[in-house]
Amino acid sequence: MPNDDHTKQAIRLLWGEEPRRTRGPRPKLSVEQIARAAIDIATRDGIEAVSMQRVAGELGYTTMSLYNYVSSKNVLIEVMMDVATEDPPELTGETWRERTRQWMSSLWDLYMSKPWMARVTLSSPPIGPRQLAWFDQLIQALNDSGLRPGDQMATATFLLGTIRGLAKLSLDVADAPGHTPYDETLTQVLTDGRFPALAAIASPEVFGADLEAANVDEPLQFGLERLLDGIDDYVRSMKK
Template sequence: MSDAEDPAAQSLRLLWGDVGPGRRGPKPRLSVAEIVAAGVAVADGEGLEAVSMQRVAAEVGYTTMSMYTYVPGKELLLELMLDAAVGEPPTLSAEGWRERVEEWTAQVQELFHRRPWMLRIAMRNPPMGPGQLAWFDRLLSAVLDSGLNGPEAMSLSMYLLSATRELARIHTDGAASPGIDEYISNLSTVVTPVRFPALYRAMSSDGFTDDVDEESLSRFGLRRLLDGVDAHVADGSGG
Protein backbone atom coordinates (compact mmCIF):
# COMPACT_ATOMS: atom_id res chain seq x y z
CA MET A 1 0.00 0.00 0.00
CA SER A 2 1.38 3.38 -0.96
CA ASP A 3 1.88 5.98 1.76
CA ALA A 4 0.25 8.47 -0.61
CA GLU A 5 -2.96 6.49 -0.96
CA ASP A 6 -6.03 8.66 -0.55
CA PRO A 7 -7.73 7.92 2.82
CA ALA A 8 -11.14 7.52 1.18
CA ALA A 9 -9.72 5.10 -1.40
CA GLN A 10 -7.98 3.19 1.38
CA SER A 11 -11.24 2.90 3.31
CA LEU A 12 -13.12 1.77 0.21
CA ARG A 13 -10.53 -0.88 -0.59
CA LEU A 14 -10.64 -2.46 2.86
CA LEU A 15 -14.39 -2.08 3.36
CA TRP A 16 -15.02 -4.12 0.23
CA GLY A 17 -12.56 -6.87 1.09
CA ASP A 18 -9.53 -5.97 -1.02
CA VAL A 19 -6.49 -6.33 1.22
CA GLY A 20 -4.14 -4.78 -1.31
CA PRO A 21 -2.03 -5.77 -4.30
CA GLY A 22 -1.62 -9.48 -4.80
CA ARG A 23 1.53 -10.98 -3.35
CA ARG A 24 3.29 -14.21 -4.20
CA GLY A 25 3.55 -16.85 -1.55
CA PRO A 26 1.17 -18.57 0.84
CA LYS A 27 -2.24 -17.14 1.57
CA PRO A 28 -2.26 -14.86 4.65
CA ARG A 29 -3.34 -16.73 7.78
CA LEU A 30 -5.29 -13.75 9.10
CA SER A 31 -8.03 -11.78 7.36
CA VAL A 32 -9.29 -8.23 7.79
CA ALA A 33 -12.74 -9.68 8.52
CA GLU A 34 -11.36 -11.67 11.47
CA ILE A 35 -9.65 -8.59 12.86
CA VAL A 36 -12.81 -6.52 12.52
CA ALA A 37 -14.96 -9.23 14.13
CA ALA A 38 -12.57 -9.35 17.08
CA GLY A 39 -12.79 -5.58 17.45
CA VAL A 40 -16.59 -5.68 17.40
CA ALA A 41 -16.61 -8.42 20.04
CA VAL A 42 -14.39 -6.35 22.34
CA ALA A 43 -16.57 -3.26 21.86
CA ASP A 44 -19.76 -5.25 22.48
CA GLY A 45 -18.39 -6.74 25.67
CA GLU A 46 -16.37 -3.91 27.17
CA GLY A 47 -17.14 -0.72 25.27
CA LEU A 48 -15.24 1.20 22.63
CA GLU A 49 -12.64 2.44 25.11
CA ALA A 50 -11.35 -1.14 25.41
CA VAL A 51 -10.59 -1.36 21.68
CA SER A 52 -6.97 -0.83 20.71
CA MET A 53 -4.68 -2.31 18.10
CA GLN A 54 -2.81 -4.11 20.88
CA ARG A 55 -5.97 -5.56 22.41
CA VAL A 56 -7.41 -6.73 19.10
CA ALA A 57 -4.05 -8.25 18.15
CA ALA A 58 -4.11 -10.24 21.38
CA GLU A 59 -7.66 -11.42 20.64
CA VAL A 60 -6.64 -12.86 17.26
CA GLY A 61 -3.32 -14.19 18.52
CA TYR A 62 -1.01 -11.92 16.55
CA THR A 63 1.50 -9.21 17.43
CA THR A 64 0.46 -5.59 17.31
CA MET A 65 2.95 -4.83 14.55
CA SER A 66 1.59 -7.63 12.37
CA MET A 67 -1.88 -6.08 12.65
CA TYR A 68 -0.72 -3.03 10.72
CA THR A 69 -0.05 -5.27 7.72
CA TYR A 70 -3.79 -5.80 7.46
CA VAL A 71 -5.30 -2.63 8.96
CA PRO A 72 -3.04 0.46 8.89
CA GLY A 73 -4.34 2.02 12.11
CA LYS A 74 -7.00 2.26 14.78
CA GLU A 75 -9.01 4.96 13.01
CA LEU A 76 -9.51 2.74 10.00
CA LEU A 77 -10.19 -0.28 12.22
CA LEU A 78 -13.04 1.63 13.86
CA GLU A 79 -14.45 2.57 10.47
CA LEU A 80 -14.41 -1.09 9.42
CA MET A 81 -16.02 -2.10 12.72
CA LEU A 82 -18.78 0.45 12.24
CA ASP A 83 -19.70 -0.97 8.86
CA ALA A 84 -19.57 -4.58 10.04
CA ALA A 85 -21.59 -3.91 13.20
CA VAL A 86 -24.70 -2.63 11.40
CA GLY A 87 -25.51 -6.16 10.23
CA GLU A 88 -28.20 -6.92 7.69
CA PRO A 89 -30.49 -4.02 6.72
CA PRO A 90 -34.07 -4.12 7.97
CA THR A 91 -36.97 -5.36 5.89
CA LEU A 92 -39.43 -2.48 5.72
CA SER A 93 -42.93 -3.94 5.68
CA ALA A 94 -45.10 -0.81 5.78
CA GLU A 95 -46.90 0.18 2.59
CA GLY A 96 -46.59 3.97 2.56
CA TRP A 97 -43.25 5.69 1.99
CA ARG A 98 -43.62 7.78 5.15
CA GLU A 99 -44.35 4.74 7.28
CA ARG A 100 -41.31 2.97 5.83
CA VAL A 101 -39.11 5.95 6.69
CA GLU A 102 -40.43 5.88 10.27
CA GLU A 103 -39.84 2.13 10.39
CA TRP A 104 -36.27 2.62 9.18
CA THR A 105 -35.49 5.30 11.77
CA ALA A 106 -36.91 3.09 14.53
CA GLN A 107 -34.66 0.22 13.39
CA VAL A 108 -31.63 2.51 13.43
CA GLN A 109 -32.48 3.70 16.93
CA GLU A 110 -32.81 0.08 18.06
CA LEU A 111 -29.42 -0.77 16.53
CA PHE A 112 -27.73 2.08 18.38
CA HIS A 113 -29.51 1.05 21.57
CA ARG A 114 -27.98 -2.43 21.26
CA ARG A 115 -24.56 -1.13 20.27
CA PRO A 116 -24.18 2.38 21.70
CA TRP A 117 -20.43 2.27 21.14
CA MET A 118 -21.10 2.80 17.43
CA LEU A 119 -22.14 6.37 18.22
CA ARG A 120 -18.66 7.08 19.59
CA ILE A 121 -17.03 6.49 16.21
CA ALA A 122 -16.63 9.60 14.10
CA MET A 123 -17.80 9.09 10.52
CA ARG A 124 -14.85 10.15 8.36
CA ASN A 125 -16.74 9.64 5.11
CA PRO A 126 -20.33 9.25 3.87
CA PRO A 127 -21.51 5.61 3.84
CA MET A 128 -19.15 3.62 1.60
CA GLY A 129 -19.09 0.10 3.02
CA PRO A 130 -21.46 -2.73 2.08
CA GLY A 131 -23.19 -2.73 5.45
CA GLN A 132 -23.97 0.96 5.74
CA LEU A 133 -24.78 1.29 2.05
CA ALA A 134 -27.34 -1.52 2.35
CA TRP A 135 -29.08 0.35 5.18
CA PHE A 136 -28.89 3.62 3.26
CA ASP A 137 -30.31 1.95 0.17
CA ARG A 138 -33.37 0.78 2.13
CA LEU A 139 -34.00 4.32 3.32
CA LEU A 140 -33.44 5.79 -0.13
CA SER A 141 -35.88 3.30 -1.64
CA ALA A 142 -38.62 4.59 0.65
CA VAL A 143 -37.75 8.25 0.09
CA LEU A 144 -37.75 7.86 -3.70
CA ASP A 145 -41.35 6.66 -3.48
CA SER A 146 -42.29 10.08 -2.09
CA GLY A 147 -42.00 11.61 -5.55
CA LEU A 148 -38.74 13.47 -4.94
CA ASN A 149 -36.20 13.37 -7.74
CA GLY A 150 -32.86 11.63 -7.33
CA PRO A 151 -30.78 14.53 -5.94
CA GLU A 152 -33.61 15.58 -3.61
CA ALA A 153 -34.07 12.03 -2.33
CA MET A 154 -30.32 11.65 -1.75
CA SER A 155 -30.19 14.96 0.12
CA LEU A 156 -33.14 14.10 2.35
CA SER A 157 -31.82 10.60 3.03
CA MET A 158 -28.41 11.93 4.06
CA TYR A 159 -30.12 14.42 6.36
CA LEU A 160 -32.28 11.69 7.92
CA LEU A 161 -29.24 9.47 8.42
CA SER A 162 -27.33 12.24 10.19
CA ALA A 163 -30.30 13.41 12.25
CA THR A 164 -31.23 9.90 13.37
CA ARG A 165 -27.67 9.19 14.45
CA GLU A 166 -27.40 12.47 16.35
CA LEU A 167 -30.74 11.97 18.12
CA ALA A 168 -29.65 8.48 19.13
CA ARG A 169 -26.41 9.91 20.51
CA ILE A 170 -28.29 12.55 22.51
CA HIS A 171 -30.67 9.94 23.94
CA THR A 172 -27.78 7.62 24.80
CA ASP A 173 -25.79 10.39 26.46
CA GLY A 174 -28.86 11.49 28.37
CA ALA A 175 -29.78 8.03 29.65
CA ALA A 176 -27.95 8.66 32.91
CA SER A 177 -28.86 12.35 33.02
CA PRO A 178 -32.00 14.08 34.32
CA GLY A 179 -35.08 13.59 32.15
CA ILE A 180 -36.55 16.32 30.03
CA ASP A 181 -39.04 17.27 32.76
CA GLU A 182 -36.21 17.95 35.18
CA TYR A 183 -34.27 19.71 32.44
CA ILE A 184 -37.17 22.09 31.82
CA SER A 185 -37.56 22.61 35.55
CA ASN A 186 -33.89 23.54 35.87
CA LEU A 187 -34.04 25.85 32.86
CA SER A 188 -37.04 27.66 34.29
CA THR A 189 -34.83 29.04 37.05
CA VAL A 190 -32.63 30.92 34.59
CA VAL A 191 -34.80 31.56 31.53
CA THR A 192 -36.55 34.93 31.65
CA PRO A 193 -38.89 36.59 29.12
CA VAL A 194 -36.42 39.45 28.72
CA ARG A 195 -33.25 37.48 28.01
CA PHE A 196 -34.72 34.46 26.19
CA PRO A 197 -38.19 35.51 25.02
CA ALA A 198 -38.81 32.68 22.54
CA LEU A 199 -37.52 29.98 24.89
CA TYR A 200 -39.59 31.39 27.75
CA ARG A 201 -42.70 31.43 25.57
CA ALA A 202 -42.20 27.81 24.48
CA MET A 203 -41.52 26.58 28.01
CA SER A 204 -44.58 28.40 29.33
CA SER A 205 -46.95 26.72 26.87
CA ASP A 206 -49.42 24.05 27.94
CA GLY A 207 -47.40 21.33 26.19
CA PHE A 208 -44.81 21.37 28.95
CA THR A 209 -47.35 20.84 31.72
CA ASP A 210 -47.81 17.21 30.67
CA ASP A 211 -45.25 14.42 30.77
CA VAL A 212 -42.90 14.96 27.84
CA ASP A 213 -41.51 11.90 26.11
CA GLU A 214 -38.28 12.25 24.11
CA GLU A 215 -39.32 9.56 21.63
CA SER A 216 -42.63 11.31 20.96
CA LEU A 217 -40.83 14.60 20.37
CA SER A 218 -38.45 12.93 17.91
CA ARG A 219 -41.35 11.31 16.07
CA PHE A 220 -43.17 14.66 15.95
CA GLY A 221 -40.15 16.33 14.35
CA LEU A 222 -39.76 13.55 11.78
CA ARG A 223 -43.42 13.64 10.79
CA ARG A 224 -43.41 17.40 10.33
CA LEU A 225 -40.33 17.05 8.10
CA LEU A 226 -42.14 14.45 6.01
CA ASP A 227 -45.18 16.75 5.84
CA GLY A 228 -42.89 19.28 4.21
CA VAL A 229 -41.76 16.72 1.65
CA ASP A 230 -45.37 15.92 0.77
CA ALA A 231 -46.13 19.62 0.35
CA HIS A 232 -43.01 20.13 -1.77
CA VAL A 233 -43.96 17.26 -4.09
CA ALA A 234 -47.61 18.33 -4.27
CA ASP A 235 -46.90 21.88 -5.43
CA GLY A 236 -44.08 20.82 -7.74
CA SER A 237 -41.68 23.37 -6.29
CA GLY A 238 -37.96 22.97 -6.78
CA GLY A 239 -34.93 23.80 -4.68
Protein backbone atom coordinates in the same frame (compact mmCIF):
# COMPACT_ATOMS: atom_id res chain seq x y z
CA MET B 1 -10.54 16.94 6.74
CA PRO B 2 -11.00 13.24 5.84
CA ASN B 3 -7.80 11.31 5.22
CA ASP B 4 -8.10 10.08 1.60
CA ASP B 5 -5.50 7.40 2.22
CA HIS B 6 -7.46 5.93 5.11
CA THR B 7 -10.69 6.05 3.11
CA LYS B 8 -9.12 4.30 0.12
CA GLN B 9 -7.67 1.57 2.33
CA ALA B 10 -11.00 1.09 4.09
CA ILE B 11 -12.77 0.79 0.73
CA ARG B 12 -10.32 -1.90 -0.40
CA LEU B 13 -10.87 -3.89 2.78
CA LEU B 14 -14.65 -3.47 2.86
CA TRP B 15 -15.07 -4.45 -0.77
CA GLY B 16 -12.55 -7.30 -0.72
CA GLU B 17 -10.15 -5.65 -3.11
CA GLU B 18 -6.95 -6.28 -1.14
CA PRO B 19 -4.45 -8.11 -3.36
CA ARG B 20 -4.10 -11.78 -2.56
CA ARG B 21 -0.78 -13.01 -1.26
CA THR B 22 0.99 -15.26 -3.73
CA ARG B 23 3.85 -16.20 -1.43
CA GLY B 24 4.34 -16.94 2.23
CA PRO B 25 1.96 -18.56 4.71
CA ARG B 26 -1.77 -18.19 4.26
CA PRO B 27 -3.37 -15.51 6.46
CA LYS B 28 -4.70 -16.86 9.76
CA LEU B 29 -7.07 -13.97 10.38
CA SER B 30 -9.69 -12.19 8.32
CA VAL B 31 -10.39 -8.47 8.43
CA GLU B 32 -13.92 -9.23 9.61
CA GLN B 33 -12.58 -11.30 12.53
CA ILE B 34 -10.41 -8.37 13.55
CA ALA B 35 -13.32 -5.94 13.21
CA ARG B 36 -15.63 -8.13 15.28
CA ALA B 37 -13.04 -8.41 18.05
CA ALA B 38 -12.81 -4.61 18.07
CA ILE B 39 -16.61 -4.37 18.10
CA ASP B 40 -16.72 -6.62 21.18
CA ILE B 41 -14.32 -4.25 22.96
CA ALA B 42 -16.34 -1.18 21.92
CA THR B 43 -19.57 -2.83 23.06
CA ARG B 44 -18.13 -3.65 26.49
CA ASP B 45 -15.98 -0.60 27.16
CA GLY B 46 -16.80 2.08 24.58
CA ILE B 47 -15.12 3.18 21.37
CA GLU B 48 -12.37 4.96 23.34
CA ALA B 49 -11.13 1.57 24.58
CA VAL B 50 -10.42 0.30 21.07
CA SER B 51 -6.75 0.23 20.11
CA MET B 52 -4.68 -1.94 17.84
CA GLN B 53 -2.85 -3.29 20.90
CA ARG B 54 -6.08 -4.16 22.72
CA VAL B 55 -7.58 -5.86 19.67
CA ALA B 56 -4.40 -7.84 19.07
CA GLY B 57 -4.45 -9.03 22.69
CA GLU B 58 -8.10 -10.04 22.35
CA LEU B 59 -7.21 -12.22 19.37
CA GLY B 60 -3.98 -13.59 20.82
CA TYR B 61 -1.73 -11.90 18.27
CA THR B 62 0.98 -9.26 18.45
CA THR B 63 0.11 -5.67 17.63
CA MET B 64 2.55 -5.63 14.71
CA SER B 65 0.95 -8.72 13.17
CA LEU B 66 -2.40 -6.90 13.03
CA TYR B 67 -0.90 -4.22 10.78
CA ASN B 68 -0.48 -6.90 8.10
CA TYR B 69 -4.28 -6.87 7.81
CA VAL B 70 -5.37 -3.36 8.84
CA SER B 71 -3.03 -0.42 8.36
CA SER B 72 -4.27 1.83 11.20
CA LYS B 73 -6.86 2.30 13.93
CA ASN B 74 -8.72 4.81 11.73
CA VAL B 75 -9.11 2.23 9.00
CA LEU B 76 -10.16 -0.37 11.57
CA ILE B 77 -12.92 1.92 12.86
CA GLU B 78 -14.21 2.46 9.31
CA VAL B 79 -14.42 -1.30 8.89
CA MET B 80 -15.99 -1.74 12.35
CA MET B 81 -18.78 0.70 11.47
CA ASP B 82 -19.73 -1.28 8.39
CA VAL B 83 -19.46 -4.71 10.00
CA ALA B 84 -21.51 -3.60 13.03
CA THR B 85 -24.21 -2.13 10.81
CA GLU B 86 -25.14 -5.64 9.63
CA ASP B 87 -27.76 -6.02 6.87
CA PRO B 88 -30.71 -3.63 6.71
CA PRO B 89 -34.14 -4.88 7.76
CA GLU B 90 -36.79 -5.64 5.19
CA LEU B 91 -39.20 -2.72 4.76
CA THR B 92 -42.76 -4.02 4.48
CA GLY B 93 -44.76 -0.78 4.56
CA GLU B 94 -47.25 -0.25 1.73
CA THR B 95 -46.50 3.46 1.30
CA TRP B 96 -43.28 5.46 1.11
CA ARG B 97 -44.14 7.12 4.43
CA GLU B 98 -44.58 3.78 6.20
CA ARG B 99 -41.33 2.44 4.78
CA THR B 100 -39.46 5.59 5.77
CA ARG B 101 -40.81 5.29 9.33
CA GLN B 102 -39.71 1.65 9.49
CA TRP B 103 -36.24 2.54 8.24
CA MET B 104 -35.88 5.36 10.75
CA SER B 105 -37.04 3.17 13.62
CA SER B 106 -34.59 0.42 12.64
CA LEU B 107 -31.65 2.82 12.50
CA TRP B 108 -32.62 4.30 15.87
CA ASP B 109 -32.74 0.79 17.36
CA LEU B 110 -29.30 0.05 15.88
CA TYR B 111 -27.76 3.06 17.64
CA MET B 112 -29.54 2.26 20.91
CA SER B 113 -28.28 -1.34 20.82
CA LYS B 114 -24.71 -0.33 19.85
CA PRO B 115 -24.14 3.07 21.49
CA TRP B 116 -20.48 3.28 20.47
CA MET B 117 -21.54 3.66 16.83
CA ALA B 118 -23.17 7.02 17.50
CA ARG B 119 -19.98 8.25 19.17
CA VAL B 120 -17.56 7.46 16.34
CA THR B 121 -16.12 10.56 14.65
CA LEU B 122 -16.96 9.97 11.01
CA SER B 123 -14.27 10.58 8.40
CA SER B 124 -16.40 9.99 5.31
CA PRO B 125 -19.98 9.43 4.13
CA PRO B 126 -21.16 5.79 4.01
CA ILE B 127 -18.68 3.75 1.93
CA GLY B 128 -19.08 0.13 3.03
CA PRO B 129 -21.49 -2.40 1.49
CA ARG B 130 -23.70 -2.70 4.56
CA GLN B 131 -23.94 1.04 5.18
CA LEU B 132 -24.65 1.63 1.51
CA ALA B 133 -27.34 -1.08 1.64
CA TRP B 134 -29.10 0.96 4.35
CA PHE B 135 -28.67 4.14 2.35
CA ASP B 136 -29.97 2.46 -0.81
CA GLN B 137 -32.94 1.06 1.09
CA LEU B 138 -33.96 4.53 2.23
CA ILE B 139 -33.62 5.91 -1.31
CA GLN B 140 -35.83 3.04 -2.51
CA ALA B 141 -38.39 3.94 0.16
CA LEU B 142 -38.41 7.52 -1.15
CA ASN B 143 -38.64 6.49 -4.81
CA ASP B 144 -42.42 6.74 -5.02
CA SER B 145 -42.68 9.86 -2.87
CA GLY B 146 -42.57 12.06 -5.96
CA LEU B 147 -39.27 13.66 -4.98
CA ARG B 148 -36.67 14.26 -7.67
CA PRO B 149 -33.41 12.26 -7.35
CA GLY B 150 -31.46 15.18 -5.87
CA ASP B 151 -34.24 15.81 -3.34
CA GLN B 152 -34.25 12.13 -2.40
CA MET B 153 -30.52 12.29 -1.68
CA ALA B 154 -30.95 15.48 0.37
CA THR B 155 -33.79 13.94 2.40
CA ALA B 156 -31.88 10.71 3.02
CA THR B 157 -28.77 12.61 4.12
CA PHE B 158 -30.84 14.79 6.45
CA LEU B 159 -32.50 11.75 8.05
CA LEU B 160 -29.17 9.97 8.55
CA GLY B 161 -27.70 13.01 10.28
CA THR B 162 -30.78 13.76 12.37
CA ILE B 163 -31.17 10.24 13.75
CA ARG B 164 -27.48 9.89 14.47
CA GLY B 165 -27.33 13.29 16.20
CA LEU B 166 -30.37 12.68 18.39
CA ALA B 167 -29.14 9.17 19.26
CA LYS B 168 -25.80 10.56 20.40
CA LEU B 169 -27.53 13.27 22.44
CA SER B 170 -29.79 10.82 24.25
CA LEU B 171 -26.95 8.37 24.92
CA ASP B 172 -24.59 11.08 26.19
CA VAL B 173 -27.21 12.50 28.55
CA ALA B 174 -28.22 9.06 29.81
CA ASP B 175 -24.58 8.18 30.56
CA ALA B 176 -23.73 11.44 32.34
CA PRO B 177 -23.07 10.74 36.05
CA GLY B 178 -25.78 12.12 38.30
CA HIS B 179 -27.50 14.05 35.51
CA THR B 180 -30.58 16.08 36.40
CA PRO B 181 -33.69 15.95 34.18
CA TYR B 182 -33.47 18.86 31.76
CA ASP B 183 -36.74 20.48 32.79
CA GLU B 184 -35.45 20.68 36.38
CA THR B 185 -32.19 22.25 35.19
CA LEU B 186 -34.06 24.81 33.12
CA THR B 187 -36.32 25.67 36.03
CA GLN B 188 -33.23 26.52 38.07
CA VAL B 189 -31.66 28.83 35.48
CA LEU B 190 -34.66 30.44 33.78
CA THR B 191 -35.45 32.78 36.63
CA ASP B 192 -34.65 36.28 35.40
CA GLY B 193 -37.12 36.65 32.54
CA ARG B 194 -34.52 36.70 29.76
CA PHE B 195 -35.91 33.60 28.01
CA PRO B 196 -39.71 33.85 28.43
CA ALA B 197 -40.67 31.44 25.64
CA LEU B 198 -38.36 28.71 26.95
CA ALA B 199 -39.45 29.32 30.54
CA ALA B 200 -43.07 28.85 29.52
CA ILE B 201 -42.49 25.27 28.33
CA ALA B 202 -39.89 24.17 30.88
CA SER B 203 -42.15 21.70 32.64
CA PRO B 204 -42.35 17.90 32.62
CA GLU B 205 -45.85 18.06 31.09
CA VAL B 206 -44.79 20.17 28.11
CA PHE B 207 -41.05 19.75 27.72
CA GLY B 208 -40.63 16.12 28.74
CA ALA B 209 -39.01 14.77 31.86
CA ASP B 210 -35.61 14.11 30.30
CA LEU B 211 -33.60 13.68 27.12
CA GLU B 212 -33.05 9.97 27.45
CA ALA B 213 -33.92 7.63 24.61
CA ALA B 214 -37.57 7.12 25.54
CA ASN B 215 -38.20 10.87 25.57
CA VAL B 216 -36.03 11.81 22.60
CA ASP B 217 -38.08 9.32 20.61
CA GLU B 218 -41.15 11.59 20.85
CA PRO B 219 -39.60 14.72 19.28
CA LEU B 220 -37.89 12.49 16.73
CA GLN B 221 -41.24 11.02 15.70
CA PHE B 222 -42.84 14.48 15.66
CA GLY B 223 -40.03 15.90 13.52
CA LEU B 224 -40.17 12.98 11.11
CA GLU B 225 -43.91 13.31 10.61
CA ARG B 226 -43.58 17.04 9.92
CA LEU B 227 -40.79 16.31 7.44
CA LEU B 228 -42.99 13.75 5.67
CA ASP B 229 -45.89 16.23 5.63
CA GLY B 230 -43.58 18.82 4.13
CA ILE B 231 -42.45 16.40 1.42
CA ASP B 232 -46.07 15.71 0.49
CA ASP B 233 -46.77 19.46 0.27
CA TYR B 234 -43.58 20.06 -1.71
CA VAL B 235 -44.40 17.33 -4.24
CA ARG B 236 -47.94 18.67 -4.67
CA SER B 237 -46.60 22.18 -5.27
CA MET B 238 -44.27 20.88 -8.02
CA LYS B 239 -47.26 19.41 -9.85
CA LYS B 240 -49.15 22.70 -10.01
